[in-house]
Amino acid sequence: MTGLPWLDELISLVLATLRSATPLIFAALGGFFSERSGTVQISLEGQMLMGALTGAVIALKTGNPYLGFICGGLAGVFVTLVFAVFSLKLRMDQIVLGTGLNILAMGLAPFVTKVFFDSTGSTPSLPAESRFTSEPMFLLFALIPLLLWWFAKTKSSLYVQFAGENPTILSSLGKSVLKIRLYSLMTCGLLAGFGGASLSLFLASAYSPNMTAGRGFIALAALIFGKWKPGPTIAACLFFAFIDSLQVQLQGSGLPVQFIQILPYLVTVVALAGFFGRSRAPAAIGKPLEESK
Amino acid sequence: MKSVLGFLFGIFLSLLLVLWIGESPLFVLEVLYRSAFGSKYDLGLTLFYATNLAFTGLSVAVAFKAGLFNIGAEGQLHFAAILTAWVGMTFSQLPMGLALPLAFMASTGFGFLYGLVPGLLKAYRGSHEVIVTMMMNFIAAGVASYLTLNVLKNPNSQNPETSPVSPGFFSPERDLTQQFFEGAPVNYTLWIAIGIAVLVYFFLSKTTAGYKLRAAGLNAASARFSGIDSRKVQMLAMGFAGALAGFVALNEITGSAGKYRIGFSADYGFVGIAVALMARNHPLGILISAFLFGALQKGAADLDFETELITRDFARIIQGIVILSVTAFYFIDFKKLIQKWRSK
Structure with a gap:
């Protein structure tokens, strides 16, 4: 379109990266809230799945993608509410819980499509007017600076961080760690649900x-x-999305496609092994709350 | 006892879901029962699933006793399976007497190695084993799919699978267990699973090494004070867990399929978590809970044919709900609740 073929290719690569980064960033920011407030979050997958399903079902039934999107977010919140009841109230192991919810979500999705649409696993396809062209991406662009500001400047972000690092201090200040973790979990579900939708x-x-x-x-x-920081997390999402978009470009170059697919997991293992500087999880992560009166 | 109640409550909740979509819960129960115990063949299929779930359940339990969470059993079994298939294709001249011990070493050995990696990273780099094993699940899937499609592909098949291993490694017609169950995929590894569960039980409760493992799991710091190198113990425990998951490869490659098929595992590694959870990590209890979950797996496949709306994914719903309800039953303090209720 610009007359320069390499520039066209570059622009299309950048656009493809931004597109496929959108759900990743939504979900990763959701995980950010959960983990920074002290809850190990391995059920992002399940929240996204429920968000994607609910979003499509509601948009199909109402024809309104915005309503679908919002309900997708609420479906994520629903998953994290279940998570909260079990992890905060019953103090169940968060990893078992996350695995259980993922399995449940993977079972529920085909069940719902079967009951509503009599199809084994997918919804009918959406007409053009009830889906988005770029809106979620712009919502995300608006959300990111807001979130970075919130993280750096506000008191409430400190509360969230203390809930994950040193909850005792927080409760000695008269704040309810339970509430902060609950709200963080719900935010997590909302964002991951948006990602899925x-x-x-x-x-x-x-x-x-x-x-x-x-x-x-x-x-x-x-x-x-x-490293559990918002800016670098978004950068990592963009990097992984870039790898994903390269996949299309690299087809037929002799590089096996599976190698590109496992690259994000590989670099994460290497990063966790501390070869890119130490990455440290929030101190109180995964530890259930002490019994409070 | 609590876990049985939790299991039954989970089934009850799932049946409510069945009722809600307008299918008959009684019919579902009947199909579940019939499909697990209806005929020798049905029982054989259930036992086949149970064999794999016993291995992964033991894998999760051993790691758990050492204070580690192995959610990487899925990756470990895939890694072991593809490489065992490769071994079975490469050493094609071996007679059965040599081939099977080799396959045994390959499947547990590769499983051990794949489990050792997160153990090493945990022990000496402080990396959290949950995230590492989770990532390594995807890496194993990628490696296995690459090897299957590009290196070991079966040229005579449309399916994504490797060529069959040589007859020394896989000859079902000589497998008496398979004969007895009228050709169901269950095979000699069923007896290995039972034997291994007993061995793991003795290892954990009667040997010094098992004692060290449990000590490292209960309190790594105080175990260190009493002279136990908990880091090394945890590392080896993770490798041990990987080896146990590797037995699934032995079942698949030398017992039931004779080749590696992409997607052969019905999430054995993850359901193994539920199996271990329900048995409270007791090796012998795992045999029972593996059987129950195996029956669910088999039953859900039959519900797919026998009912209009229930698909085989229903197994996942039941598994998920059972995980939640079993743990909920552990954490709810019934005595306290009853006291509260009485004092009102």
Whole structure:
């Protein structure tokens, strides 16, 4: 379009990267809230899956993608509410819980499509007017500076960080750690649900079986690769999305496609091994709250 | 006891879901029962799933006793399976007497190595084993799919699978267990699973090494004070867990399929977490809970044919709900609740 073929290619690569980064960044920021407030979050995948499914179902039934998107977010919140009841109230192990919810979500999605649409795993495809062209991406662009400001400047972000680093101090200040973790979990679900909904309403045009395809785990990888800090986490998402977009370009270059697919996981393992400087998880992560009166 | 109640409650909740979509819960129960115990063949299929789940359940349990969370059993079994298939294709002239011990060493050895990596990283770099094993699941899937499609591909098949291993490694017609169950995929590894569960039980409760492992799991710091190198113990425990998951490869390659097929595992590694959880990590209890989860897996496949709306993914719903309800039953203090209720 510019007359320069290499520039065209570059622009299309950048656009493809931004597109496929959108659900990743939503989910990774969700994971950020959960993990920084002290909850290990391996059920991002399940939240995204429920978000993607609900988004597509609601957009199909109402014809309104915005409503679908919001309900997708709420579906994520619902998953994290279940998470909160079990982890905060019953103090169940968060990793078992995350695994259980992921398995449950993977079972529920085909069940719902079967009951509503009599199809084994996917929804009918959405007409053009009930899906997005770029809106979730712009919402995300607006959200990122707001979040960076919130993280750097506000008191409430400190509360979230203290809930994950040293909850005793927080409770001695008279704050309820439980509430802060609950709100952080709900924010996590909302964002991860948005991430899932942007998959089915923006990147694709329907819900298809297991459409998250491990994106919840890549988002978690990005969060760890970004050392649990918002800026680097977003950068890691962009990097992983870039690798993903390169996949198309590199087809037929002799480089096996599986190698590109496992690259995000590989660099995360290397990063966790401390070869890119230490990445340290929040101190109180995964530890259930002490019994409080 | 609590876990049985939790299991039953989980089934009950799933049946409510069945009721809600307008299928008959009683019919579902009947199909589940019939499909698990209806015929020798059905029982054989259930036992086949149970064999794999016993291995992964033991894998999760051993790591758990050492204070580690192995959610990498899925990766470990895939890694072991593809390489065992490769061994079985490469050493094609071996007679059965040599081939099977070699396959045994390959499947547990490669599983051990793949489990050792997160153990090493945990012990000497402080990396959290949960995230590392989770990432390594995806890496194993990628490596296995590359090897299957590009290196070991079966030229005579449309399916994504490797060529069959040589007859020394896989000859079902000589497998008496398989004969007895009328050709169901269950095979001699069923007895290995039972034997291994007993061995793991004795290892954990009666040997010094098992005692060290549990000590490192209960309190790594105080174990260190009493002269136990907990880091090394945890590292080896993770390798041990990987080896146990590797037995699934032995079942698949030398017992039931004779080749590596992409997607052969019905999430054995993850369901193994539920299996271990329900048995509270007791090696012998795992045999029972593996059987129950195996029956669910088999039953859900039959529900797919016998009901209109329930697909085989229903197994996942039940598994997920059972995980939640079993743990909920552990954490709810019933005595306290009853006291509260009485004092009102």
